[in-house]
Amino acid sequence: MLSFSAHRYPYASQRQSVFARRGMVAASQPLAAEAGIDIMRRGGNAIDAAIATAAALTVVEPTGCGIGGDAFALVWVKGQLHGLDASGHAPAALNIETVKAAGHKEMPLYGWTPVTVPGCPSAWAELSRRFGRLPFAELLAPAISLANDGFPLSPVVAHQWQVALDDFSARREPAMQAWFDTFLIDGRAPKAGELFRNPAQARTLQALADSQCESFYRGELAETIDQASRAAGGYLRKEDLQGYKPRWVDPISVNYRGYDVWEIPPSGQGLVALMTLQILQGFEFDHRDSLQTWHRQIEALKLAYSDGLHHITDPEHMRVAVADLLSPGYTERRRKLIGERAIQPQAGDPHASGTVYLAAADGEGNMISFIQSNYHGFGSGVVVPDTGIALQNRGQEFSLDANHANALVAGKKTFHTIIPGFLTKDGEAVAPFGVMGGYMQPQGHVQMVMNLVDFGLNPQAALDAPRWQWMGDRKVGIEQAAPRDLAVALARMGHQVNVECDSTDYGRGQIIVRDPQTGVLCGGTEPRADSHIAVW
Numbered sequence: 001m002l003s004f005s006a007h008r009y010p011y012a013s014q015r016q017s018v019f020a021r022r023g024m025v026a027a028s029q030p031l032a033a034e035a036g037i038d039i040m041r042r043g044g045n046a047i048d049a050a051i052a053t054a055a056a057l058t059v060v061e062p063t064g065c066g067i068g069g070d071a072f073a074l075v076w077v078k079g080q081l082h083g084l085d086a087s088g089h090a091p092a093a094l095n096i097e098t099v100k101a102a103g104h105k106e107m108p109l110y111g112w113t114p115v116t117v118p119g120c121p122s123a124w125a126e127l128s129r130r131f132g133r134l135p136f137a138e139l140l141a142p143a144i145s146l147a148n149d150g151f152p153l154s155p156v157v158a159h160q161w162q163v164a165l166d167d168f169s170a171r172r173e174p175a176m177q178a179w180f181d182t183f184l185i186d187g188r189a190p191k192a193g194e195l196f197r198n199p200a201q202a203r204t205l206q207a208l209a210d211s212q213c214e215s216f217y218r219g220e221l222a223e224t225i226d227q228a229s230r231a232a233g234g235y236l237r238k239e240d241l242q243g244y245k246p247r248w249v250d251p252i253s254v255n256y257r258g259y260d261v262w263e264i265p266p267s268g269q270g271l272v273a274l275m276t277l278q279i280l281q282g283f284e285f286d287h288r289d290s291l292q293t294w295h296r297q298i299e300a301l302k303l304a305y306s307d308g309l310h311h312i313t314d315p316e317h318m319r320v321a322v323a324d325l326l327s328p329g330y331t332e333r334r335r336k337l338i339g340e341r342a343i344q345p346q347a348g349d350p351h352a353s354g355t356v357y358l359a360a361a362d363g364e365g366n367m368i369s370f371i372q373s374n375y376h377g378f379g380s381g382v383v384v385p386d387t388g389i390a391l392q393n394r395g396q397e398f399s400l401d402a403n404h405a406n407a408l409v410a411g412k413k414t415f416h417t418i419i420p421g422f423l424t425k426d427g428e429a430v431a432p433f434g435v436m437g438g439y440m441q442p443q444g445h446v447q448m449v450m451n452l453v454d455f456g457l458n459p460q461a462a463l464d465a466p467r468w469q470w471m472g473d474r475k476v477g478i479e480q481a482a483p484r485d486l487a488v489a490l491a492r493m494g495h496q497v498n499v500e501c502d503s504t505d506y507g508r509g510q511i512i513v514r515d516p517q518t519g520v521l522c523g524g525t526e527p528r529a530d531s532h533i534a535v536w
Contacts, residue, residue, distance in 0.1 A: 002430060002513055004458040011464040011481065017522050018460075020535035024521045025049050026510035027358040028064070028436075030532035031151055032056035035142035036360055037534035039134065046362040047075060047131040048139055050370045051124045055143035057356045058120075059201060060151050061530075062183065063160035063377050064356040064436070067204060067216075068384070068391035070116075071123035071372035072264045074251060074422040076365070076429040077131055081422060083264050084126060086246035088117030088394070089314075089413045094235040096400050096408050107396045107408065110168075110381040111175050112234030114395035116414070118216075120372050122246045125213040131366075140209040147202035147388070150195040154530035156504070158192035164377045165189045171381075175232045178383035179390065201388025217241045221387065228384045236391075251422070252322055254278050257453050259430065262422040263445075266312045270419040271322060273442035275304035277449060278331045279338070288455040289482070291489045294468060297450070298495065299338040301443055301470050302345040307334075308442075310347030313406040314413040342474045342494035355418055357434035359512045361521050367514065369420035369432030421445050423452070428516040431459075435509035440469055444507035452511075459511040459524025467506045471498070479503050503528045 018024070023046070025036035036053035040046070050073070058066050073084040099113060107114055128136045153161070165184070168176055180187075182200060190196045207215045215221040218241070226238035251262045254274045261277060263270025279300040285293050311320050324330060337343060355373035373392070374380075380393035397415045398408035406415045419441050423430040431452070435444025444467065451462035466482035475496045478487055482499075491497045500506070508529040513522045525531035 002452050004456045011461060011466065015460050015525065015527060017458045017524055018533040018535060020521045021519065022363040023049065023361065023536035024512055024523050025053055025358065025360045025534045026512055026523045026525050026531070027053050027057065028356050028508050028526060028529040028531050029057060029061045029154055029157065030530065031060050031146060033532045033534040037536055038142065039139060040362060040536055042134065042138070044134045044139070045132070045364065046360040046366040046368050047127050048134050049362070050358060050360040050368045051128055051132065051139045052142055053358050053360065054124060054370060054372055055140045055205065056146055057358070057372070059143050059146045059198060061157050061356055062390060063157050063164060064374070065372045066374045066379060066390040066392070067121060067201070068118040068379060068389045069120045069372055069374040070118065070392060070394060070416070070418065071120045071370065072268060072418060072420050073123060073127060074262060074264065074369040074420045074432065075127070075131060076367040076422065079427070081251055081262060081424065083249040083251040084123060084246055085249045085264060086119035086123035086126070087267065087413055087416050088119045088244060089411050090116055090395055090398065090408060091235040091237060091240045092410050093237065094395070094408065095410045096402060098235070099400060099408065106400055107398050109376060109393055109396045110171055111173060112229060112232055112236070112380070112382055114393035115234060115236050115380050115382060115391045116395045117236065117240050117244050118392060119244070119246055121208055121213040121216045122244065123372070126246045136212050137209040140205050144202050144205045144209065147198045147205060150197035152193050152195055153190050155192040156530045158190065160377060161189040168381050176381040178385045179378065179381050182383050182388055183378070198388050200386050204387045204389055217244055224387060225384050225389070254326060256281060256449060258425060259453055260424045261449055262424065263419055265322060266315050266318060267413045268416045268419045269308055269312060269442050270421070271312060271325065272304045272308035273419070273421070273445040275307060275325055276300045276442065276446045278326055279303065279335045280450070282332070282335045285450070285454045288451065288465065289486065291486060294486055294490060295493055296338060297446065298468060298470055298476055299343060301446060302343070303334045303337060305442070305470065306345040306347045311405055312415050317405065317409070317412060319405055340493065344473060355436040355438070357420065357436040357508065357510055359432040359434065359510045361432070361512050361514060363519065365429065365519065367429050367432050367512065369422050369434055371418045371420045371434055371436060373418045373436070417441055419445065423449070429514055431511055431513045433509065433511040435507035437505065437507040440505065440507040443469055444509055448509060448511065459513050459522055462511060463509050463524045463526055469506055479506055
C-alpha cells in the first residue's frame with residue numbers, strides 16, 4: 001500500500017483527498033462523474049460506471065472528446081489487468097501520395113484529411129460486452145438525457161469552447177460548417193453556467209444504445225458518415241468502419257521501486273513514460289522540489305521522448321522491439337548521457353549495442369483507467385451533419401516522409417498520444433491513474449508515479465503539485481506555482497525555462513488509490529479542470 005498523509009498538502013489546494021468504500025468515479029466534469037456513480041448505485045460495476053461517464057463526457061466536455069474519437073482502457077477484474085486498444089487506422093483511400101497531391105507538405109490539422117477511423121464507440125460496447133453488468137442501453141441513458149435536456153457548462157469547458165471557436169473562425173472552411181451549426185448558440189460559444197442542448201447528439205447516442213454501437217460501424221450511422229465524407233471529398237468510407245474492431249492487448253510494464261507501472265503498448269506513447277522511469281530508477285531522490293530532481297526528471301524524459309517520437313508507431317510497422325527500448329543495457333547507456341548540463345536530445349539506437357481521462361473503482365475490487373479523445377479539442381473541425389458526431393484529427397500525427405517509422409500508410413495506426421496508466425504491487429491493484437493532454441501525458445505519468453512512490457504524496461497532493469513540461473530541444477516550461485529559485489537554477493544548467501501562468505496545457509489527471517487490506521478508496525482529482533469525484 002502506498003504510504004502518504006491524507007492531511008498533508010504541501011501545495012496550494014482547494015480540495016481534499018476523497019475516501020469511499022462502495023464506489024468512486026473521478027472525472028474532469030462533475031455531471032459526468034455523477035452519471036457514473038449513479039450507474040453504480042443502480043447495480044452496475046466500475047466498468048459500467050466508466051462507460052456511462054465516458055458517454056456523458058462526449059456531451060458535457062466535447063472540447064476534449066467525442067463519439068468520433070479514440071479510446072484506450074486498462075481494466076482490473078478478478079486479479080488480472082486487461083488492456084483495450086480502441087484506436088482507429090487511416091482510411092484505405094488515404095496515403096502519402098493522395099495527401100501531397102492535394103497540395104499538403106505535411107498532414108493538416110483540420111478538415112477531412114486527418115480523420116481516422118473512430119474507435120471510441122467500439123470501446124464502450126466491447127467493455128460492456130466483456131466486463132459490464134447492466135444492459136448497455138442503460139449506460140448511455142444519462143448521456144442521452146444530458147444532450148436532450150441540456151446541461152450548464154462548467155468553467156474550464158466554456159473557456160476551451162471559446163478558444164475552439166476563435167481557432168476555427170480563423171481557418172473556417174466549408175467542411176467545418178456543421179461544427180458551427182452544431183456547437184454554437186446564435187453564432188457564439190456558450191458561456192459558463194449557460195444551458196446547452198445537443199438533440200442531434202442525443203439521437204446518435206440513442207442509436208448507439210439501441211444497437212450496442214453496431215450502427216456506427218455496420219449500420220445507418222456508418223452510411224451517414226460515408227455519405228458526408230464523399231460529399232466533402234473526404235477519404236473515410238463505410239468499408240473502413242465495417243472492418244474495424246477494437247483489440248485486447250497485453251499491457252506493458254516496468255517495476256519502479258517495487259511497484260509495477262502499466263501502460264498500453266504501442267502505438268500509444270505509454271512506452272515513453274516507462275522508458276523515463278527506467279532511466280530514473282538508477283538515481284536516488286530525497287526531495288521532490290530539488291534542482292537535482294527536476295533536472296534529472298527533465299533530462300530522462302527528453303531522452304525517452306526522443307526515442308518514442310523516432311520509433312513508436314503501429315506495432316506492425318515498428319522497427320525496434322519494446323523489450324529492446326526497455327532493456328537494462330540500453331537504459332544504462334541513455335542514463336549515462338545525463339550530466340550537470342541540459343542536453344540536446346537525440347534518438348538512440350537500441351540495436352547499436354543494446355484528452356479526457358477518468359478512473360472508476362467499485363467495492364468488489366474492479367478498477368478501470370479509461371481515456372478518450374478527439375486529439376485536438378473538438379478534433380478536425382468536421383461534424384457529420386445532423387448527428388452531433390465531431391470527428392477526430394488523429395491522422396495529423398502521421399509523417400509524409402516515407403522513410404519515417406510513423407509514415408502514413410493506408411490502414412495503419414499512427415503514433416498515439418492518449419494513454420491510461422495503472423499501478424500494482426505484488427499482484428494487487430493499487431491505482432488507476434492518468435494525465436490527459438497531448439504530449440504532456442507521459443510526462444504527467446512520470447510525475448504522478450514519482451509523487452506517489454518516491455515522495456509519498458496523497459493522490460490529491462500528487463495532482464496539486466506544480467508540474468514541468470519539456471517543450472522540445474532544451475526548452476522546458478514550469479508552472480508559476482513552482483519555486484522561483486528552481487526556474488533560475490535550471491536556467492543556469494542550460495535549460496531554456498519559461499514560467500507559465502496558464503496551467504491548462506500541463507495536463508488534467510485523476511487518481512484512485514485502493515487499500516488492498518480494507519478496500520477503502522482514496523481519490524484525487526485535477527485542480528486544473530472542472531474535475532469532480534463522485535462517491536458511494
